[in-house]
């Protein structure tokens with residue numbers, strides 16, 4: 001048994017506690033700046049701090065969120081009154097998390113595919129983040145589906161699964177619960193059947209590699225993408241079909257001892273992100289051995305970011321918009337979300 005086993009088990013359980021999800025706010029500076037630039041928000045460290053503070057200080061965020069995933073810059077920042085973000089998160093009853101991958105880079109010999117990097121010095125970086133107060137980590141691998149049917153290649157799936165497993169083993173050795181995130185991208189015109197096939201192969205290989213690296217399943221959280229038709233596919237699957245295909249794929253590949261499933265939203269609409277999660281919890285709750293919840297970034301943040309636009313006077317209302325998405329997704333994790341909640345909001 002690893003030195004941190006008991007602590008890791010308790011942390012993993014708390015991350016997916018009933019009615020709670022994980023707040024992904026670990027955008028690298030490049031991604032954050034891209035989202036800011038699209039709205040005319042200055043792409044400076046100062047504005048990134050203000051925005052992350054807006055999220056973390058949204059009143060009673062901890063009612064819905066077990067912990068935020070931070071980025072290296074963010075974990076070193078403080079609120080404007082000088083409270084380190086990590087301490088603010090702990091005082092609010094949440095668990096600080098940290099993204100530790102260094103990004104998905106072009107994969108040599110595999111045009112159009114990416115492999116996630118970040119294993120160099122990872123043991124030391126984990127020790128530093130643990131000492132700073134982080135208790136869980138995240139690493140995202142991306143798998144691309146192409147129109148011709150050539151991608152993903154087997155080499156890409158295998159390399160990314162291997163990276164995820166090496167990362168997860170190092171995290172458990174150093175006291176951080178690994179969030180294992182293999183994202184099958186939604187970009188493209190592929191059908192839901194093709195997404196199911198690729199997600200199935202990807203998850204199967206991820207768990208082969210996790211076993212090989214002796215990762216403890218009850219001390220990790222899986223962050224998968226949903227099984228869904230590509231964004232530009234003309235035949236979009238309905239909510240129940242997405243929920244059924246996703247759960248079918250998870251049941252086939254994910255050991256029952258995994259502490260929890262926390263989905264990414266992956267560029268789905270914010271309403272679909274809630275509706276799909278809700279349908280899984282309404283229709284399949286009894287068949288799932290793990291809690292099924294969310295670890296969304298865009299599907300929680302976007303309405304707040306769109307409203308804020310860098311204007312300090314808009315912070316309180318932006319926080320309310322963020323909290324609404326957190327609340328709705330918390331309801332979806334309990335199977336208690338309904339489209340009526342959206343209509344009430346729109347005043348329909």
Ligand code: 5MM
Pocket residue numbers: 024025026027028029030031032103140183264265266267295296297298299
């Ligand atoms: C897939 O992205 C993760 C979940 O976000 P969505 O719910 O918006 O899909 C998210 O945690 C992502 O890993 C970070 O935003 C990563 O950003 P970088 O900058 O590393 O691509």
